[in-house]
Amino acid sequence: MKIADCGSTWVKILDVGSGTLDIIPTKELVRRSDLFFEMATGHSGRRRCREYKNELIALAEGGLSMVDTGDFSLVDVGGRDIKFVRFKDRKVEKLDWNLACGSTTGATVELLVGYYGLTFGDLAPAKDWITITCGVFGMERVLEAISTGTPPDRAISMFLHGLVRNVYYFAGRPERIYLSGGFCESTCFLGTLEEYCNVTPLGRTVPLEGLKKDL
Amino acid sequence: MNRTTAESVIGYFGFPRRSTLHEVRERFGFDTPLVDLDVDRGAPDSGVLPATTCRIITNIIDNAVDLGNRLDAVVAAVGEDKCDRGRHAALILKRKGFNVIESRFPCDEYEDRPLVYSRCSMPLTEKINRIMETVVDPSPADAGPGPCKPTHGFWGVPPHDFRILDSFPPKTHVYGWTRCVVAGRPGDLSLECYVDEGVPTVFFTQSFCAKQDLAHYLAEHYGGLAVDCHREVNDSILAKVEAFIRLS
Numbered sequence: 003m004k005i006a007d008c009g010s011t012w013v014k015i016l017d018v019g020s021g022t023l024d025i026i027p028t029k030e031l032v033r034r035s036d037l038f039f040e041m042a043t044g045h046s047g048r049r050r051c052r053e054y055k056n057e058l059i060a061l062a063e064g065g066l067s068m069v070d071t072g073d074f075s076l077v078d079v080g081g082r083d084i085k086f087v088r089f090k091d092r093k094v095e096k097l098d099w100n101l102a103c104g105s106t107t108g109a110t111v112e113l114l115v116g117y118y119g120l121t122f123g124d125l126a127p128a129k130d131w132i133t134i135t136c137g138v139f140g141m142e143r144v145l146e147a148i149s150t151g152t153p154p155d156r157a158i159s160m161f162l163h164g165l166v167r168n169v170y171y172f173a174g175r176p177e178r179i180y181l182s183g184g185f186c187e188s189t190c191f192l193g194t195l196e197e198y199c200n201v202t203p204l205g206r207t208v209p210l211e212g213l214k215k216d217l
Numbered sequence: 218m219n220r221t222t223a224e225s226v227i228g229y230f231g232f233p234r235r236s237t238l239h240e241v242r243e244r245f246g247f248d249t250p251l252v253d254l255d256v257d258r259g260a261p262d263s264g265v266l267p268a269t270t271c272r273i274i275t276n277i278i279d280n281a282v283d284l285g286n287r288l289d290a291v292v293a294a295v296g297e298d299k300c301d302r303g304r305h306a307a308l309i310l311k312r313k314g315f316n317v318i319e320s321r322f323p324c325d326e327y328e329d330r331p332l333v334y335s336r337c338s339m340p341l342t343e344k345i346n347r348i349m350e351t352v353v354d355p356s357p358a359d360a361g362p363g364p365c366k367p368t369h370g371f372w373g374v375p376p377h378d379f380r381i382l383d384s385f386p387p388k389t390h391v392y393g394w395t396r397c398v399v400a401g402r403p404g405d406l407s408l409e410c411y412v413d414e415g416v417p418t419v420f421f422t423q424s425f426c427a428k429q430d431l432a433h434y435l436a437e438h439y440g441g442l443a444v445d446c447h448r449e450v451n452d453s454i455l456a457k458v459e460a461f462i463r464l465s
Contacts, residue, residue, distance in 0.1 A: 045453065058460035083453070087464075094464040096440050099457040 005217070006039040007060070007209040008047030011081030011109050012184060015039070016210045018217065023207065041213050045082060055213055058099055061182060062087045064212030068204055069180055077173050078182035078208065079165070079191075081109035086173045100172060107165045108185070110137035111158065114144055118154040125155055125190035127197070131163035140164060159190055166194045175199070182208035226287055230254045230277045231294025231303055232352050232403035233320035238292055241318055245289045251353055254280040254291065257377055265309065271426040272377040272448055274302045281310050288315060296321030298397075298404035300427055328401025330355065335391035335399045337362035341382040344391060345375050348399045355401065369462060370418030371395075372435065377423060378449045384458045390416065394428070412439055417465035419444055419458055 007014040013031045015024040018040075028046055031037055042051035043060040065076040065087060072092050078085040084107075088096040115122060132147065134140030140161055147157040173179055178200040185191040186203035195201050227241060227249050242249070252258075255273050260283035266275050281291060293299075293307035298321070311317040334347045339362060367390035374394045376382065392412045397403050410431065412418050418439060420432035424447035436443035442461045446454050 048452065056456050056460050056463070058457065059463060062460075062464060097461060097464060098442060099453070099460070101451075101453050101457065 003040045003217070005041045005210060005213045006037075006044070006047055006050070007057075007207075007213070008042055008044035008050060009080050009082070010045050011112060012206075013037075013044075013046065014206055014210060016207065016214075018214065023210075025206065041216065043209050043213060053216075055216065057209060058085050058087070058097060060209040060212035061085055062089075062094060062097070062212065063215050064208040064210065065089070065180060065182070065204070066092060067211045067215060068208060069202075074180055075173050075176035075178065076180045076182060076204075076208075077169055079108055079169055079185045080183050081112065084108075084169055084172055088174065088176070096174070098172065100168075107134055107137045107140060107168065108183075110141050111162060111165065114141065114154075114158050114161065118158070120155055120158065122188045122190065125159045125162065125188070127190055127193040128156060128159035128163050130160055131167055132157070132160045134161060134164040134168065159194075162188075162190055163194050166191065166198065170195065170198045178202060180204055182206070224250070224287065225289045226250045226252045226284060227290050227292065228252045228254045228281060228284065228288050229292040229294075229352075230306070231299035231320075232322060232398055233292045233294050234322050234326060235355065236326075237318060237320040238353070241290050241292050249289060252280070252284070252288075253349065253352075255375070256280075258283070260284075265313075269425050271302060271423045273374065273423055273426070274300075274306050276377065277303070277306045278309065281315060282313070290316045290318055292318050292320055294322065294403070295319045296323075296404060297406075298322040302427075322403050324404070327405060328355075330399060330401045331361070332364075332396065332399055333361040335396045336364040336367070338365040338387045340387055341371060341385040341389050341391070342379050344389075345379075345382065345395060348391065348395055349375055351399060351401075367413060367416045369465075370412055370416045370441070371421065372412060372418050372441070373421035373432065374423070374426075374428065376421060376446065376450075378446065381421065381444075381446065381450045381454065381458060384455060384462060385419075386462070392418065393420075410435060412441070414439065417441065417461065419461060421445070423447065 003018045013026050039051040041053045043055045043057040075088045084100045086098045132143045144157045144161050180202045182204050254277045260279040263279045263282040265278045295304040295307045334344050365388045368388040370390050372393035418441040420436040420443045422428045422432045422445050424445045432443045
């Protein structure tokens with residue numbers, strides 16, 4: 003049985019029986035009509051499954067299954083949006099989900115890294131930042147910085163720092179963030195966020211853990 | 218302005234003074250239908266305003282341009298009871314040749330009407346439609362529904378796309394400017410900012426609306442959810458509201 007978190011840029015597929023996790027680009031999902039799941043969440047999963055689960059609910063329930071403490075702040079930084087849930091006594095106290103204005107910041111970082119032929123490993127935390135209202139405005143600022151002499155890797159790290167600030171303030175400036183999503187694998191992102199608060203990376207499978215709860 | 222031969226109408230937007238609306242209706246005939254220009258009527262894009270304009274203001278302009286000479290008059294709320302962009306929309310329509318009658322709802326004409334439809338148990342869409350009908354006809358319902366204890370709250374103006382309202386349970390109380398309407402106090406900022414503590418509330422605005430400042434502040438203050446939407450709602454916005462309602 004396969005379940006999936008079908009994000010806007012990456013699809014995380016878990017074979018529940020074997021425990022095998024496959025991560026494929028969403029552009030591959032779009033090309034393939036044979037991929038159908040027992041249960042799914044995420045922007046691209048609604049028409050690909052027998053049962054669909056709201057992604058913020060999947061994230062919240064996944065977080066509860068992976069974190070033992072009573073009070074904590076969970077943030078998922080995706081390609082298209084940022085989701086946030088704060089728990090008190092393991093009950094949802096506040097949640098939010100940035101959409102439209104302020105969105106696509108994660109996907110923009112990936113686009114910029116790919117365009118300049120870099121990898122996330124090439125990026126080092128930057129002390130200063132680019133203020134990014136949204137992906138489009140942020141990209142304009144990166145292109146401007148590069149055109150005026152800033153090396154691409156540094157300009158993108160500054161963009162990443164701007165994204166980190168958005169995440170930190172969006173989550174209400176907590177002492178610790180439990181982080182979900184692909185940026186758990188970026189040392190630049192984690193190092194920059196650790197300048198603001200403690201970070202516990204939970205990896206890319208938190209929403210899948212939320213789906214497993216209903217199987 | 219377009220030339221049409223269909224029947225004449227009186228347009229209005231916001232919550233005009235009752236006396237101003239009455240005078241205009243007296244002048245053009247009480248049989249002349251009233252059209253709320255704030256509401257999406259499927260008018261084509263007039264291209265008059267930039268894309269980054271609050272959708273409600275765009276509706277006003279697009280509807281007026283689409284109705285053209287069918288509009289005998291536009292009764293325009295341009296005071297604190299509406300917004301700067303409402304005032305700008307009135308000016309633009311006037312310069313385009315429409316017969317615009319401006320209205321500023323003064324504090325000394327504020328009413329104290331019972332909050333019947335903002336606190337009853339009823340589908341939220343129906344509730345908001347009934348509230349907005351009181352702009353034209355403030356006579357009380359014969360047997361208004363009684364109040365219920367709120368499970369959730371909706372704060373804001375009537376949205377451009379009413380589908381967002383379908384996610385709310387019937388015992389959702391209405392706050393914000395829409396509550397000001399049912400109370401007959403459209404510019405009462407204190408009432409607009411009132412919500413019941415402890416009621417999980419969605420603070421809704423159209424994107425690019427100045428009320429986003431209030432929505433953001435109040436959502437932080439009361440632990441609610443700020444939601445803004447430009448043009449039509451999408452799956453993500455509906456999912457965000459659904460999750461808030463389910464989890465809070």
